[in-house]
Amino acid sequence: MSPEVNRVNHFKANLIRIVIPACAVVSALLLGAVMLGTLGANPLSGYVTMFSAAFGNLEGLANTAVKSIPLLLVGIGICIAFRSSVINIGGEGQMVVGALLASVTALAAPDLPSVVFIPLVLTVGFAGGAVWGAIPGALKAYFNVSEILSTIMLNIVAVQIMNFMLRGPMIDPEEVARGTRIPQTARLPENTDLPMLLDGLRVHLGFLIALLAAVAVWVLLWRTALGFRLRSVGLSRDAARYAGIPVKRSIITALAFSGAMAGLAGAILVFGSESHRMVTDGSSTGFTGSAGFNGIVVALFAGLHPLWSIPSALLFGGMLVGANALQRALQVPSALIIALNGLIVVFVVSSEYFRQRVQRGREVAQTLDEPAAGVAAGADPQLERVVE
Amino acid sequence: MTVEAVFPVLEMRGIGKRFPGVIANENVDFDLRKGEVHTLLGENGAGKSTLMKILYGLYRPDAGELRLNGRPVRLSSPSDAIAHGICMIHQHFMLVPSLTVAENVALGLRSTRGPLTDLRHVARRIGELSDAFGLQVDPFADVWQLAVGERQRVEIIKALYRDASILILDEPTAVLTPREVDDLFETFRRMARQGRSLIFISHKLHEVLTLSDRITVLRNGRVTGETDPCNTSREELARMMVGRDVNLAPEKPAATVCEARLQIENLVVAGDRGTDAVCDVNLAVCGGEVLGLAGVSGNGQRELAEAVCGLRKPKSGVIRVDGQPVAPGNPKAVRKAGLAYVPEERMRDGAIGDFNIMENLLLLDHGEKRFCRNGFLRFGRIFKHCRKLVRAYAVKTPTLETPAKNLSGGNIQKLILARELSGNPKVLIAAQPTRGVDIGAAEYIHARLARQRTGGTATLVISEDLDEIFALADRIAVMCQGRLMGIVDRHEATRERIGLMMAGVDPDSPSKDYCPVSESTSR
CATH class of the missing domain: 1.10.3470 (ABC transporter involved in vitamin B12 uptake, BtuC)
Structure with missing residues (x-):
C-alpha cells in the first residue's frame, strides 16, 4: 500500500472519528430542542444564547x-x-x-x-x-x-x-x-x-x-x-x-x-x-x-x-x-442542561457502535486488498516493497 | 454405481460471494450425490467455509443457484437448511454442557407430548440410532461430563435424529485419537451406505484419501480440481491446494545431541477444575533436539506448557533451564532464563489483535536498553528492528502499523515466531505451532523450527497433529490423562503405536493398560 493511500486512509479514519460523534451531538441537541419547546422556550434562541455565552466572546x-x-x-x-x-x-x-x-x-x-x-x-x-x-x-x-x-x-x-x-x-x-x-x-x-x-x-x-x-x-x-x-x-x-x-x-x-x-x-x-x-x-x-x-x-x-x-x-x-x-x-431550569448532557452521553456512547461498524468494514476491505493466504513463504523480494 | 447413486441430491452452480475487497467464492460448482462422501479440501481462506455457510443458510450468495433434488431453493437461515434436511456438525460443538444428552438432542424440536417433554421417547430413539450407527453414548449423561469424542457422537446423533440427508462435517477429526478417527469413519461409511450424503471438510490429506468418494479442491475461492482417491496422491492434492509443489517431509540433519537444556522433574500441575491435570511428569529436552509431545487435546499438554512457561504455578516439581531451577509461576523470570513460548491460543496469549505489528513485536523487548532510554521508547531503532524481523520471517503485512487482527493466522504465527526466536532462546516451547495455519506458512514455520534445532535450541513441540510430530520430532513423548505414557524414538515410532499410547495403552507393557481414569470423566 502506498504512503499516499495510507495517509488518505488515516485521514478518513480521523474524519469518521469527528463526524460520527458530531452527528450524535446534533441529534441530542435536536431532542433537547423538543424539551426546550415543551418548556415554552424558543429552542433556537435558547441554543443561540447558550452558544454565544460559551463561545461568542x-x-x-x-x-x-x-x-x-x-x-x-x-x-x-x-x-x-x-x-x-x-x-x-x-x-x-x-x-x-x-x-x-x-x-x-x-x-x-x-x-x-x-x-x-x-x-x-x-x-x-x-x-x-x-x-x-x-x-x-x-x-x-x-x-x-x-x-x-x-x-x-x-x-x-x-x-x-x-x-x-x-x-x-x-x-x-x-x-x-x-x-x-x-x-x-x-x-x-x-x-x-x-x-x-x-x-x-x-x-x-x-x-x-x-x-x-x-x-x-x-x-x-x-x-x-x-x-x-x-x-x-x-x-x-x-x-x-x-x-x-x-x-x-x-x-x-x-x-x-x-x-x-x-x-x-x-x-x-x-x-x-x-x-x-x-x-x-x-x-x-x-x-x-x-x-x-x-x-x-x-x-x-x-x-x-x-x-x-x-x-x-x-x-x-x-x-x-x-x-x-x-x-x-x-x-429555563438549568437541570435541563443536565438532561441535555445525559442525552449527549447516550447518543455518543451508542454512536460508538456505528463508528466501530464503519471502521471494521474499512479494515476488512483494506486487509483483504492484500491477499495473504497461500503465497509462497520464505524471504521474498515482494515483502521489501510492501514494508517500505 | 446405480443410477440413483449418481443422481445429485445437491447442486451448487456458479456460486459467487464477495466481501468488501475480497472474492470468497467465484463461480464455484459443487454437487453431492446420494450416499457419497464428498470432500471439500482447501487451505484456510480458500472459501470452504463460505461455501458451506451459503449451503447452511448463513450467507446469501451474490451469484449462482442452489438445487436440492433438482429443485432450486433459497436458504435464508439455518432453520431453513435444517428443514431441508441439511445439518452441520461444527468444529466447536454446539451443545449445552449442563443439559443431558437427551435434552440436547431434543432442544429446539417439537415434543410429541405437546407442552410436556418427551425425554423417554427421545432417549429410546437415541438408543436405536446408537445401535444402528455404532455411536455409543448414554442419553442421560450430562454433556459436560463427556469426553470430546463422546460429545462429537452426540452432535452426530443430533443430526441423525433430525433425519438429515445432507451432513456437513467441519474438520470432525481434529480432536480425536487415530483410533477414534477409524471408528468415526466407520460410522460415516454406514451413514453413506444408508443413502445419506456427507460433505467432509478437512486438510489432513491421508484422512481425505481414506474416507472420500470424491474430492473437490478450492483455492482462492475457485475450484482448482475435482478428483477421486484412486486417481490422486497426497502430493497432487497438496499441489492443487497450494498451487505449487509442497515439501511434505522436510529433510533434516541428524540431531547433534548435547546435554539437557530443559529439565522437568516430578511436575504436578492443577487444572482449571482443581484436579491434577499433570501428574508427576519427568521430561528432559536436549539442545539441538526436538521433542514432540503428542496426545489428544485436554490430556494435560496445555497445563504442562503453561506451567513450564510460568503462566500457571505448579503444585510441585522443578523446572530447570540449563541446569538452573526457574522461579515457578513467574513468566518474567522464565523468559529471563532463556525460554521462549509459542502459545496454543495465538490470539489470546500470543498477540494483541488491536496492537499493530510493531507493538506486537515489542511485547518482550520494550524494556531493553536498545529500545528504551529513560523510559522513552526509541522508535527509530524499534522501527528498524521490526522491519528486519518482518522481512526475515516473511510476515506478509501492508505496513508495520497494521493491526495484528487484520493478518491471517499464518502471518500472526510468523509474527509470534519472529518475536520469540529473535532473542535466540535456549529453550523453545511451541504449542500447536501450525494449527489453523495455511500450508505455505506451516511449511515455513516447520523450516524455522528445524533451523532453531540446528542452532542448538532445545525445542518442545506440543501438537495434536501426528503428521506434524512425525515431521519435526527426534523423540516422541505421549501424554494421556496427565501422565507421560512413554517416550519413543522417532525411528522406532509408528502411527499405530503412538495412537495406542494416546488412547492410554502402552504396547510395551500391557499390564499398565488404560491409564487411570481421572476425575474429570468419573465425576
Whole structure:
C-alpha cells in the first residue's frame, strides 16, 4: 500500500472519528430542542444564547476554558485508566482528596514564594489523588475487588471526610465567629493563587497546566515503555502476562495515575477559584460540581484519546457556561442542561457502535486488498516493497 | 454405481460471494450425490467455509443457484437448511454442557407430548440410532461430563435424529485419537451406505484419501480440481491446494545431541477444575533436539506448557533451564532464563489483535536498553528492528502499523515466531505451532523450527497433529490423562503405536493398560 493511500486512509479514519460523534451531538441537541419547546422556550434562541455565552466572546471563552479544566484533567486520567482496562469511577473522591490535602498543605505551610508554593500544593494534590486511586488499584490487583465498586465507595468516604474537615477542623474561623458556619476553609495564602494568563480575562494558569498534562498523558501512553505496558495490559491481560509484563503492578499504576490527574484537578479547582478557598455545600458533588463524573463523559466522547479530550472538555465546559446563561435569559431550569448532557452521553456512547461498524468494514476491505493466504513463504523480494 | 447413486441430491452452480475487497467464492460448482462422501479440501481462506455457510443458510450468495433434488431453493437461515434436511456438525460443538444428552438432542424440536417433554421417547430413539450407527453414548449423561469424542457422537446423533440427508462435517477429526478417527469413519461409511450424503471438510490429506468418494479442491475461492482417491496422491492434492509443489517431509540433519537444556522433574500441575491435570511428569529436552509431545487435546499438554512457561504455578516439581531451577509461576523470570513460548491460543496469549505489528513485536523487548532510554521508547531503532524481523520471517503485512487482527493466522504465527526466536532462546516451547495455519506458512514455520534445532535450541513441540510430530520430532513423548505414557524414538515410532499410547495403552507393557481414569470423566 502506498504512503499516499495510507495517509488518505488515516485521514478518513480521523474524519469518521469527528463526524460520527458530531452527528450524535446534533441529534441530542435536536431532542433537547423538543424539551426546550415543551418548556415554552424558543429552542433556537435558547441554543443561540447558550452558544454565544460559551463561545461568542472572549469573556465567554475564558469562562469556558476555566470550566473545562477539571473536566479535561479528570478526562485524561480516565483515558489512562480505561486504556489499561480499569474502570475508574472514583474521579470525584480523588478530586476531593487531592484538594483537601493541598488545602491543608497551603494552610499549614509557612508562607513561601509562589514559584515554590504553587508547585508544592499542586504536587500534593497530585499525590493525594494518586494514593486515593492506588487503593482500589491494589484491592483489584491483590484481592480481585471490582474497581467499579471500590472507586464509587471511596467517593463516598472522601466526601464524608471532606464534610467533616470543612465543617470541623478546617472551617474558616470567621464562619464560626459569624455563626453562619458555611463549610469552607479560610482564605488560602495569596502566594498559592494561580496567576491569570491574560490581562482582564479570568483564565488562569490551571488551563495551561491541564493542556500540558493532556500532552504529557499522550506522551506517556504512546511514547514510553510504561505506557506501552499499560496499553498491553489494557488490551489483553493474558498476552501481557505471557510476555512477562507485571499485570498487577500495571493495574495499580494505571489507577494511581488516573487518580493523580483527578487530584490535580481538585487542587486546581481550589487554587484557581475566585474565592480562593475550598468550599462545599454539603452535597456529595458540592465541591466538584460533578467534574469527577463528567470527566468520564469527556474521555469517552474523545474516544479515550488525551489530545481529543481537549476539544471534548471545551465542549462540555462550554455547555456548563451556556447552561447558566440559558437559565438567566430564558428562565429555563438549568437541570435541563443536565438532561441535555445525559442525552449527549447516550447518543455518543451508542454512536460508538456505528463508528466501530464503519471502521471494521474499512479494515476488512483494506486487509483483504492484500491477499495473504497461500503465497509462497520464505524471504521474498515482494515483502521489501510492501514494508517500505 | 446405480443410477440413483449418481443422481445429485445437491447442486451448487456458479456460486459467487464477495466481501468488501475480497472474492470468497467465484463461480464455484459443487454437487453431492446420494450416499457419497464428498470432500471439500482447501487451505484456510480458500472459501470452504463460505461455501458451506451459503449451503447452511448463513450467507446469501451474490451469484449462482442452489438445487436440492433438482429443485432450486433459497436458504435464508439455518432453520431453513435444517428443514431441508441439511445439518452441520461444527468444529466447536454446539451443545449445552449442563443439559443431558437427551435434552440436547431434543432442544429446539417439537415434543410429541405437546407442552410436556418427551425425554423417554427421545432417549429410546437415541438408543436405536446408537445401535444402528455404532455411536455409543448414554442419553442421560450430562454433556459436560463427556469426553470430546463422546460429545462429537452426540452432535452426530443430533443430526441423525433430525433425519438429515445432507451432513456437513467441519474438520470432525481434529480432536480425536487415530483410533477414534477409524471408528468415526466407520460410522460415516454406514451413514453413506444408508443413502445419506456427507460433505467432509478437512486438510489432513491421508484422512481425505481414506474416507472420500470424491474430492473437490478450492483455492482462492475457485475450484482448482475435482478428483477421486484412486486417481490422486497426497502430493497432487497438496499441489492443487497450494498451487505449487509442497515439501511434505522436510529433510533434516541428524540431531547433534548435547546435554539437557530443559529439565522437568516430578511436575504436578492443577487444572482449571482443581484436579491434577499433570501428574508427576519427568521430561528432559536436549539442545539441538526436538521433542514432540503428542496426545489428544485436554490430556494435560496445555497445563504442562503453561506451567513450564510460568503462566500457571505448579503444585510441585522443578523446572530447570540449563541446569538452573526457574522461579515457578513467574513468566518474567522464565523468559529471563532463556525460554521462549509459542502459545496454543495465538490470539489470546500470543498477540494483541488491536496492537499493530510493531507493538506486537515489542511485547518482550520494550524494556531493553536498545529500545528504551529513560523510559522513552526509541522508535527509530524499534522501527528498524521490526522491519528486519518482518522481512526475515516473511510476515506478509501492508505496513508495520497494521493491526495484528487484520493478518491471517499464518502471518500472526510468523509474527509470534519472529518475536520469540529473535532473542535466540535456549529453550523453545511451541504449542500447536501450525494449527489453523495455511500450508505455505506451516511449511515455513516447520523450516524455522528445524533451523532453531540446528542452532542448538532445545525445542518442545506440543501438537495434536501426528503428521506434524512425525515431521519435526527426534523423540516422541505421549501424554494421556496427565501422565507421560512413554517416550519413543522417532525411528522406532509408528502411527499405530503412538495412537495406542494416546488412547492410554502402552504396547510395551500391557499390564499398565488404560491409564487411570481421572476425575474429570468419573465425576
